[in-house]
Amino acid sequence: MPIITLTTDLGNTDHYVSAVKANILRQLESVNIIDISHNIPTFNVLHAAFVIKNVYKDFPPGSIHIIGVNAESNEKTPHIAVYADEHFFIGTDNGLFSLLLDIKPDKIVHITTSMDSDNENFPINDVFVKAACHIARGGTLELIGSPAADFMNKSSKLVPLHERNSIRGSIVHIDHYGNAITNINQSIFNEVAKGRKYSIHLGNREHYSLSSIKKKYNEVPLGDALAMFISTGNLTISLNMGSASSLMGLEINDTVRIEFYD
Amino acid sequence: MPIITLTTDLGNTDHYVSAVKANILRQLESVNIIDISHNIPTFNVLHAAFVIKNVYKDFPPGSIHIIGVNAESNEKTPHIAVYADEHFFIGTDNGLFSLLLDIKPDKIVHITTSMDSDNENFPINDVFVKAACHIARGGTLELIGSPAADFMNKSSKLVPLHERNSIRGSIVHIDHYGNAITNINQSIFNEVAKGRKYSIHLGNREHYSLSSIKKKYNEVPLGDALAMFISTGNLTISLNMGSASSLMGLEINDTVRIEFYD
Amino acid sequence: MPIITLTTDLGNTDHYVSAVKANILRQLESVNIIDISHNIPTFNVLHAAFVIKNVYKDFPPGSIHIIGVNAESNEKTPHIAVYADEHFFIGTDNGLFSLLLDIKPDKIVHITTSMDSDNENFPINDVFVKAACHIARGGTLELIGSPAADFMNKSSKLVPLHERNSIRGSIVHIDHYGNAITNINQSIFNEVAKGRKYSIHLGNREHYSLSSIKKKYNEVPLGDALAMFISTGNLTISLNMGSASSLMGLEINDTVRIEFYD
Numbered sequence: 001m002p003i004i005t006l007t008t009d010l011g012n013t014d015h016y017v018s019a020v021k022a023n024i025l026r027q028l029e030s031v032n033i034i035d036i037s038h039n040i041p042t043f044n045v046l047h048a049a050f051v052i053k054n055v056y057k058d059f060p061p062g063s064i065h066i067i068g069v070n071a072e073s074n075e076k077t078p079h080i081a082v083y084a085d086e087h088f089f090i091g092t093d094n095g096l097f098s099l100l101l102d103i104k105p106d107k108i109v110h111i112t113t114s115m116d117s118d119n120e121n122f123p124i125n126d127v128f129v130k131a132a133c134h135i136a137r138g139g140t141l142e143l144i145g146s147p148a149a150d151f152m153n154k155s156s157k158l159v160p161l162h163e164r165n166s167i168r169g170s171i172v173h174i175d176h177y178g179n180a181i182t183n184i185n186q187s188i189f190n191e192v193a194k195g196r197k198y199s200i201h202l203g204n205r206e207h208y209s210l211s212s213i214k215k216k217y218n219e220v221p222l223g224d225a226l227a228m229f230i231s232t233g234n235l236t237i238s239l240n241m242g243s244a245s246s247l248m249g250l251e252i253n254d255t256v257r258i259e260f261y262d
Numbered sequence: 263m264p265i266i267t268l269t270t271d272l273g274n275t276d277h278y279v280s281a282v283k284a285n286i287l288r289q290l291e292s293v294n295i296i297d298i299s300h301n302i303p304t305f306n307v308l309h310a311a312f313v314i315k316n317v318y319k320d321f322p323p324g325s326i327h328i329i330g331v332n333a334e335s336n337e338k339t340p341h342i343a344v345y346a347d348e349h350f351f352i353g354t355d356n357g358l359f360s361l362l363l364d365i366k367p368d369k370i371v372h373i374t375t376s377m378d379s380d381n382e383n384f385p386i387n388d389v390f391v392k393a394a395c396h397i398a399r400g401g402t403l404e405l406i407g408s409p410a411a412d413f414m415n416k417s418s419k420l421v422p423l424h425e426r427n428s429i430r431g432s433i434v435h436i437d438h439y440g441n442a443i444t445n446i447n448q449s450i451f452n453e454v455a456k457g458r459k460y461s462i463h464l465g466n467r468e469h470y471s472l473s474s475i476k477k478k479y480n481e482v483p484l485g486d487a488l489a490m491f492i493s494t495g496n497l498t499i500s501l502n503m504g505s506a507s508s509l510m511g512l513e514i515n516d517t518v519r520i521e522f523y524d
Numbered sequence: 525m526p527i528i529t530l531t532t533d534l535g536n537t538d539h540y541v542s543a544v545k546a547n548i549l550r551q552l553e554s555v556n557i558i559d560i561s562h563n564i565p566t567f568n569v570l571h572a573a574f575v576i577k578n579v580y581k582d583f584p585p586g587s588i589h590i591i592g593v594n595a596e597s598n599e600k601t602p603h604i605a606v607y608a609d610e611h612f613f614i615g616t617d618n619g620l621f622s623l624l625l626d627i628k629p630d631k632i633v634h635i636t637t638s639m640d641s642d643n644e645n646f647p648i649n650d651v652f653v654k655a656a657c658h659i660a661r662g663g664t665l666e667l668i669g670s671p672a673a674d675f676m677n678k679s680s681k682l683v684p685l686h687e688r689n690s691i692r693g694s695i696v697h698i699d700h701y702g703n704a705i706t707n708i709n710q711s712i713f714n715e716v717a718k719g720r721k722y723s724i725h726l727g728n729r730e731h732y733s734l735s736s737i738k739k740k741y742n743e744v745p746l747g748d749a750l751a752m753f754i755s756t757g758n759l760t761i762s763l764n765m766g767s768a769s770s771l772m773g774l775e776i777n778d779t780v781r782i783e784f785y786d
Contacts, residue, residue, distance in 0.1 A: 003549070005542065011438030012274075012536075015317035018267065018298040019493070022320035025265070025294070032549070036542040042439055043503050047537075055539035058546035070503075072480045120478040122493045176535030177566055216644040218596045231543070231646045241567050241594075273700030274536075277579035280529065280560040281755075284582035287527070287556070304701055305765050332765075334742045382740040384755045 002136035003032045003059055007052045008068035008124060009040040020066075020125050027133040034059075043070045045155070046252075049099035050173045050181075054232040056087050064132045067091035067100075068124035077153060079111040079123060081131050081141050088141075090131045092123075095155035109145025158253070160184045162192050167258045169235070171250055178243025180250040184235040184258070189213075193260060200227050201257040202237055208248060210237075217241070264290070264398035265321055269298040269314045270330035270386060271305065282328075282387050289395040296321075305332045307417070308514075311361035312435045312443075316494040318349050326394045329353035329362075330386035339415060341373040341385060343393050343403050350403075352393045354385075357417035371407025420515070422446045424454050429520045431497070433512055440505025442512040446497040446520070451475075455522060462489050463519045464499055470510060472499075479503070526552070526660035527583055531560040531576045532592035532648060533567065544590075544649050551657040558583075567594045569679070570776075573623035574697045574705075578756045580611050588656045591615035591624075592648035601677060603635040603647060605655050605665050612665075614655045616647075619679035633669030682777075684708045686716050691782045693759070695774055702767025704774040708759040708782070713737075717784055724751050725781045726761060732772060734761075741765070 004024060010016040017038050024033055036055060040048045048069040056065055064087075071092045073079045082089040082097060084105035091097065093110075115126045131144050160169030160183050169184035180202075202208040213227045217240040220226045225244060230236045237244050237256070244250055266286060272278040279300050286295060298317060302310045310331040318327055326349075333354045335341045344351040344359060346367035353359065355372075377388045393406050422431030422445050431446035442464075464470040475489045479502040482488045487506060492498045499506050499518070506512055528548060534540040541562050548557060560579060564572045572593040580589055588611075595616045597603045606613040606621060608629035615621065617634075639650045655668050684693030684707050693708035704726075726732040737751045741764040744750045749768060754760045759780070761768050768774055 013299055013301045013303075013313075014437045015298060015313045016438070018296060019317045019320050021296055022317060025296075026320070026322055034542055034545055034549075036539060037537055039537045041537075051537075051539045055543045055546060058543050058550070060546075060550055072478050074480055117493055118477070119491050119493060121490050125493060175538045176540070215642070216596050218598055228645050229643050231641055231643060231649060275561055275563045275565075275575075276699045277560060277575045278700070280558060281579045281582050283558055284579060284584075287558075288582070288584055334740050336742055379755055380739070381753050381755060383752050387755060 001030050001032050002028070003034060003063040004132050004136060005034045005036050005056075005059065005063060005065045006038065006068070007036040007040065007048055007065065008038050009042045009044065009048070009070075010038045010068065010124070012038055016122070016125070020068075020129060023125055023129045024133060027129070028136055031136060036065075040069050045070050045094060045096040046099060047173065049096050052089075053100050056089075057085070059087070061086035062088070064088040064090065064135050066124065066128050066132050067096065068128060069096065070094050071123050071128070072121065073123065079127050079131075080148070080151075081109050081111055081135070081145055083107040083141060088132075088135050090128050090135075093152050095153040097151050098154035099157055107141050108148045108151065109141045110148050111145045113144050158183055160188060162188060164192075165260045167192055169256050169258075171237075171252050171254045171256060172234075174245045174250070174252060177238070178245035178247075179230075180237040180244050180248075180254070181230065181232075182235045182237070182256045184256060185233040186229045186235070187233070189229075189235060189258070192258075196260045196262060198258050198260045200235075200237075201259070202248065203250060203254055263292050263294050265294045265296060265325040266394050266398060267296045267298050267318075267321065267325060267327045268300065268330070269302065269310055269327065270300050271302040271310070271332075272300045272330065272386070274300055278384075278387070282330075282391060285387055285391045286395060289391070290398055293398060298327075302331050307332050307356060307358040308361060309435065311358050314351075315362050318351075319347070321349070323348035324350070326350040326352065326397050328386065328390050328394050329358065330390060331358065332356050333385050333390070334383065335385065341389050341393075342410070342413075343371050343373055343397070343407055345369040345403060350394075350397050352390050352397075355414050357415040359413050360416035361419055369403050370410045370413065371403045372410050373407045375406050420445055422450060424450060426454070427522045429454055431518050433499075433514050433516045433518060434496075436507045436512070436514060439500070440507035440509075441492075442499040442506050442510075442516070443492065443494075444497045444499070444518045446518060447495040448491045448497070449495070451491075451497065451520070454520075458522045458524060460520050460522045462497075462499075463521070464510065465512060465516050525554050525556050527556045527558060527587040528656050528660060529558045529560050529580075529583065529587060529589045530562065530592070531564065531572055531589065532562050533564040533572070533594075534562045534592065534648070536562055540646070540649070544592075544653060547649055547653045548657060551653070552660055555660060560589075564593050569593055569618060569620040570623060571697065573620050576613075577624050580613075581609070583611070585610035586612070588612040588614065588659050590648065590652050590656050591620065592652060593620065594618050595647050595652070596645065597647065603651050603655075604672070604675075605633050605635055605659070605669055607631040607665060612656075612659050614652050614659075617676050619677040621675050622678035623681055631665050632672040632675065633665045634672050635669045637668050682707055684712060686712060688716070689784045691716055693780050693782075695761075695776050695778045695780060696758075698769045698774070698776060701762070702769035702771075703754075704761040704768050704772075704778070705754065705756075706759045706761070706780045708780060709757040710753045710759070711757070713753075713759065713782070716782075720784045720786060722782050722784045724759075724761075725783070726772065727774060727778050
């Protein structure tokens with residue numbers, strides 16, 4: 001059974017999400033539709049890219065991911081279908097895809113199928129659903145679009161900088177619990193750390209520092225701060241049963257700096 | 263596989279929605295349950311009618327729609343099952359159905375099956391689920407209720423008024439993005455416009471006016487106001503990447519007036 | 525088709541819930557995943573226990589319930605799998621289970637399967653999913669854990685006290701509508717009432733009293749207070765189309781006292 005996932009900012013109070021599902025169900029006899037989130041903050045492609053980036057690999061290869069955030073197209077931000085890392089992605093080339101994918105896609109096409117609706121303000125429910133159902137039936141990307149060599153829009157991703165004795169990254173996501181997730185991943189940490197001691201400095205005014213990385217929340221007392229690698233591999237600043245974001249004042253784009261000592 | 267949709271104000275924090283699903287799953291081996299929304303503002307039949315009205319046709323004919331908002335019955339507001347426009351609807355005759363359906367239903371029955379529970383405060387999970395499963399198994403409406411010629415309660419729907427040179431409608435829904443959706447649809451607009459120029463006046467004090475209708479948000483600069491017909495055909499006032507409702511102060515029932523010029 | 529339900533505080537804005545679903549779908553060809561709620565207030569095991577307690581029996585026997593609230597384990601709060609009342613439950617022995625189950629389980633095991641991930645901060649998506657899929661495939665609890673005689677942690681549940689002429693209970697849950705749900709159930713009420721008259725006193729300062737129990741909201745005028753037994757059997761204080769919690773100031777743990785008169 002083909003899997004189609006949905007990541008949108010459509011919210012859960014209107015008919016929009018169920019319209020998308022109804023249209024998929026009319027075109028496909030058998031399909032497994034999985035909501036990733038419809039509560040992406042409106043127009044926030046950074047948040048959307050972070051969410052889908054961290055979960056698409058958990059779905060079986062061949063899964064089809066519709067990403068509907070800031071979805072309108074024009075000549076500079078075309079609708080695209082992408083095959084990368086054994087998954088299909090359908091969305092708008094508005095900078096989101098460069099945040100989502102670290103690897104060069106196997107295929108990118110600019111979707112050329114026309115919209116059924118005369119009004120072009122709900123492409124998720126029109127072009128995106130048609131493209132997803134086409135792929136779910138085994139159709140090729142070439143049939144619905146013209147090949148493109150690369151994305152037209154690339155958001156400059158904040159990548160952590162590292163030298164021999166330090167890594168300088170930033171907070172890229174605040175989650176439901178108020179955990180502050182950084183762009184420093186476990187492999188770069190290990191590469192630079194080489195088993196040395198370190199201190200982690202948090203916030204632009206560096207009010208907080210931590211000198212160890214834990215494996216779970218309850219290695220520290222209730223309410224205390226800790227650093228962990230979460231399942232996505234990202235270094236994350238948390239409080240044990242509290243919101244690091246609100247209680248420590250951490251925000252997206254805040255600097256996180258790690259110093260290593262010989 | 264029969265499709266049962268759910269539109270309720272039950273929210274997503276309690277066990278109520280999953281109780282409804284569990285009861286359906288116990289009665290039907292194979293069924294596709296689709297959440298339309300459980301975040302209808304509590305008791306708001308206007309919002310519920312708007313949501314279900316705009317999406318039921320997207321589902322395959324024969325789909326069964328449970329509508330659980332302000333669902334309690336008494337002798338003046340009976341529980342009803344309705345067949346109209348090739349779809350089944352189950353709910354309470356509290357004014358909602360006259361807002362939902364523009365056409366005369368093929369069949370209306372007052373549901374006469376008794377409640378399993380001694381307590382009558384959760385009819386969605388009792389009478390409505392039983393009726394839906396009965397219909398899903400191919401049962402007739404006559405078997406679960408007594409025929410009625412019409413709805414007992416009709417909410418006076420605000421319909422737009424039009425003369426040769428003007429249309430006067432109102433805002434009927436504010437969506438998740440803050441779009442202000444009016445009751446002026448594309449066909450009445452075209453009928454009166456006859457290709458003439460026009461100006462759209464917004465808000466009860468008519469602070470804003472617009473002189474064109476766009477096909478998508480990004481035809482205007484970021485933050486600018488625009489009018490569009492959305493996929494439901496309703497004329498809608500929006501901001502490109504902003505909330506028309508909060509930034510322009512638009513509210514449900516506000517007047518929207520269009521003047522046409524020869 | 526096996527049923528796996530999910531009750532968590534993971535929220536709906538991140539990738540966490542869909543990661544759990546993706547991992548289940550990778551391990552099981554055919555499964556029905558039902559969301560009970562992902563909006564349990566963070567770390568609130570009392571709320572989680574109340575929600576799952578009131579709905580698990582509605583699912584078919586053999587259903588598997590993953591409960592992921594305050595889910596981290598240590599030597600004093602192990603991960604457990606439980607078979608009770610013909611249902612399977614997977615969660616953390618942190619006091620939640622003693623609130624959830626009134627009966628002695630048929631089986632409790634401390635889960636001994638190791639975590640796949642080196643990081644132990646997301647056990648729902650690791651140990652819990654593996655245990656659920658094992659059970660869904662017909663595996664025994666003994667294969668994934670070591671038997672335990674009882675729960676290690678028991679939260680002292682507030683049980684209502686009763687004498688010949690009174691019952692003294694408390695509010696244990698405020699629902700989406702602001703209904704104040706008490707721990708006084710219909711059977712204890714009937715046992716003490718013996719058909720006598722009574723008055724229900726609400727709130728710690730007993731500002732409100734009610735002298736009858738209704739079957740549905742609309743037995744009282746709009747905005748008036750009423751007491752009802754809801755479908756779970758719990759005595760509940762409500763307003764007809766209003767929030768008893770906010771308008772009457774009722775809160776969790778507030779006393780509800782019923783006096784009976786000969």
